[in-house]
Amino acid sequence: MKSAVMAACAALMVPMIAGVAQAQQAPNPIPAVPAEGVSQLEALIGNALHAKPAKARKLLVFSKCEGFVHGDGIAYGNKALELAAKTGAFQADFSTDYAALTDKANLFKYDAVVLNNTTRLNAKDNPAMVPNLIEFVKSGRGLCVIHSGADNFYDSPDAAEMVGGQFDGHPWGGGGTWAFKLDDPKSPLNQAFEGKSFKTGEEVYQQKSPPYDRAKLHVLVSLDLSDPATAETKDQKRADKDFAVSWIRPFGEGRVFYTSFAHDKRAFLDKARLWHILDGLQYTLGDLKADDKPAAK
Numbered sequence: 034m035k036s037a038v039m040a041a042c043a044a045l046m047v048p049m050i051a052g053v054a055q056a057q058q059a060p061n062p063i064p065a066v067p068a069e070g071v072s073q074l075e076a077l078i079g080n081a082l083h084a085k086p087a088k089a090r091k092l093l094v095f096s097k098c099e100g101f102v103h104g105d106g107i108a109y110g111n112k113a114l115e116l117a118a119k120t121g122a123f124q125a126d127f128s129t130d131y132a133a134l135t136d137k138a139n140l141f142k143y144d145a146v147v148l149n150n151t152t153r154l155n156a157k158d159n160p161a162m163v164p165n166l167i168e169f170v171k172s173g174r175g176l177c178v179i180h181s182g183a184d185n186f187y188d189s190p191d192a193a194e195m196v197g198g199q200f201d202g203h204p205w206g207g208g209g210t211w212a213f214k215l216d217d218p219k220s221p222l223n224q225a226f227e228g229k230s231f232k233t234g235e236e237v238y239q240q241k242s243p244p245y246d247r248a249k250l251h252v253l254v255s256l257d258l259s260d261p262a263t264a265e266t267k268d269q270k271r272a273d274k275d276f277a278v279s280w281i282r283p284f285g286e287g288r289v290f291y292t293s294f295a296h297d298k299r300a301f302l303d304k305a306r307l308w309h310i311l312d313g314l315q316y317t318l319g320d321l322k323a324d325d326k327p328a329a330k
């Protein structure tokens with residue numbers, strides 16, 4: 034009898050233990066990029082980036098999420114950067130561990146940090162993160178902020194100021210096709226767009242002011258409100274209708290690139306947006322020279 038009870042308990046415990054184990058190890062929401070996706074990215078990136086590195090470069094790609102997880106945006110973005118590293122333009126490390134940013138000696142090994150779709154980073158429990166990142170950029174290094182990298186630093190106005198924008202909803206949802214114009218068609222960071230306005234499927238952020246201020250940034254791409262579908266979306270809050278999509282800025286001795294592109298994998302599988310991001314990254318690394326003076330409209 035006793036052994037029968039024990040056996041029943043044991044039978045019950047197995048699923049319970051499995052349940053606990055699953056709760057502690059949540060399924061990774063970042064999907065693997067399928068072989069076909071890797072091949073597409075390889076074909077798009079080729080053997081060399083646009084700028085030759087002035088010296089050996091090290092890149093830290095950070096993709097921690099405390100809020101919304103852009104699963105395939107992170108997966109395809111990280112894979113694209115892994116493949117771009119194979120061109121020799123930089124060496125890349127990938128992390129979701131705050132220690133990569135809070136350990137100053139570790140952070141300062143790098144020439145640039147990419148925030149690939151990070152959300153709601155926890156500055157409260159990681160108090161060294163923001164001051165380290167600000168000093169990192171001011172010291173002459175780079176910060177490349179992709180899409181929901183603007184969904185961070187709500188309690189850190191200095192860091193939001195460094196990024197130059199902050200998420201304030203996305204009146205342009207990922208299911209739509211929106212029109213974009215080039216604020217600086219001659220910028221080397223816009224060369225992938227070949228001087229032309231374009232339409233594409235993307236989720237685009239509205240930026241909050243402060244910190245967003247066109248007078249402090251060199252805006253590269255904006256929404257083109259001459260397109261009725263783009264002009265007429267709901268929940269637009271900016272009275273000035275200034276909806277910048279990508280920009281660069283010097284910050285201290287360093288450089289910042291932000292793009293609202295790359296909500297999902299479509300941006301990385303689109304040659305123009307992919308190369309816009311790669312060129313933006315090489316600007317932050319210090320290898321692609323570009324006019325980054327603020328250019329108010």
Ligand SMILES: [Zn+2]
Pocket residue numbers: 103180181236296
């Ligand atoms: Zn998004």
